[in-house]
Amino acid sequence: MKYKFFPAIVIFISIFILGNSITATAQKNNFESDTKKMAAALQIIDLFYVDTVSNNKLVETAIINMLKELDPHSSYMDLKEIKEANEPLQGNFEGIGVQFSLVKDTIMVVTPTQGGPSEKLGIMPGDRIVKIDNEDATGSKINNAWVFKH
Numbered sequence: 001m002k003y004k005f006f007p008a009i010v011i012f013i014s015i016f017i018l019g020n021s022i023t024a025t026a027q028k029n030n031f032e033s034d035t036k037k038m039a040a041a042l043q044i045i046d047l048f049y050v051d052t053v054s055n056n057k058l059v060e061t062a063i064i065n066m067l068k069e070l071d072p073h074s075s076y077m078d079l080k081e082i083k084e085a086n087e088p089l090q091g092n093f094e095g096i097g098v099q100f101s102l103v104k105d106t107i108m109v110v111t112p113t114q115g116g117p118s119e120k121l122g123i124m125p126g127d128r129i130v131k132i133d134n135e136d137a138t139g140s141k142i143n144n145a146w147v148f149k150h
Contacts (some may be wrong), residue, residue: 038062072103076095081144098123100147106130107147 043054060078068075097116098109107129114116129137132150133136 014114073101075102082150085144095148096123100129102142102144102147105142107137108141 030049042058043051045058046055060076063076067076097118099111099113101108101110109123109125109127109129111125112123123139131137135150137147137150
């Protein structure tokens with residue numbers, strides 16, 4: 001008879017025991033210890049979790065949430081977002097002519113492109129873009145891909 005809570009208990013106990021043993025034996029090398037702890041957690045989840053999970057998605061989510069703990073300027077871009085961000089540097093690209101930064105869930109102008117449409121309209125560094133074509137441009141949907149698309 002399979003108990004539904006059994007995998008959760010195994011995962012909890014395994015991570016607890018592993019965490020304590022790694023902490024006790026490798027305190028002087030925290031990076032190595034933390035790396036082993038993260039790898040062990042992924043492996044235990046992969047082996048014992050009751051549902052199938054995507055390790056890649058777990059890792060991506062972990063990275064995104066780790067960077068959120070640092071500051072509002074640190075963010076993670078996946079390969080697709082990097083390609084889209086590099087598009088203006090590699091080919092033809094139309095836009096309003098600003099260098100921007102995503103601060104939490106808001107598009108902030110870093111600098112307008114000299115002689116570009118945004119500079120001609122008086123857009124200045126520090127301005128926030130909150131609507132694009134009457135659509136809200138803030139919130140959790142905002143990422144580099146969304147901004148370039150709009």
